[in-house]
Amino acid sequence: MLETAHDDSAVLGSLLENPGCAIFLDFDGTLVDLAPTPDGVCLEKGVAEALALLAARHQGALAIISGRPVAQIDAMLAPLVLPVAGVHGVERRGADGQLHVAATPDVSPVLAQAQALAALHPGLLVERKRGAVALHYRLAPELEQLCVQQMTAAVQACPGVLLLHGKMVLEAKPAATNKGGAIAAFMTEAPFAGRRPVFAGDDTTDEAGFAFVEQAGGQGVKVGSGASAASLRLASPAALRAVLLAASSTPHKE
Structure with missing residues (x-):
């Protein structure tokens, strides 16, 4: 597992x-810096334009793989529209524009537990997604143990639901979908098929994606600190943005 702090820009x-x-x-935490709340992130000037240039150079083989819903990613990147996997693969829009939605288990008991907890502690934020529930405790880090206990118990009562431990967030999601599966699905379709996959992410929620691309002969890129299955490392989202901006402005290789 990669743990050393170095930069593979x-x-x-x-x-x-x-x-x-x-x-x-x-x-989040990869293209944009993390913020106290999900709505507080900001895409820096020039990043969307760099993504558009890179997508064009690779015949459209560039996709966002996020825990956010597809609609949120579209709003953040507008007017740019890219292939997107949202909610860790529950939603996936291919390069052809077709939206694929996976079947999801009932997460209403987890939602009720998270909302009850947030009602008692104003620093907690509940985010409802398609087939998933996220409980953010970035504004109340002292409540981490309580949140883990409550969310773990709620998820254990919901068959087919998995609890992801992210950066100051706990997310209950379908066990059958993950970012690795989403990337694998993209790799069976044009224009991704036959190419070497490269996936950049920052969190434990990205490890399934790293595992898939490394096994498929590609490379994972871990942004930030922490052990990872990714073979490459960048120090921060700023380092990744710098690489993207530089790559998009480099003369195209045939």
């Missing part, structure tokens, strides 16, 4: 300039 830049790669990018 040059290696990633070379990969992104290769016309044979397929680019997959997480959003």
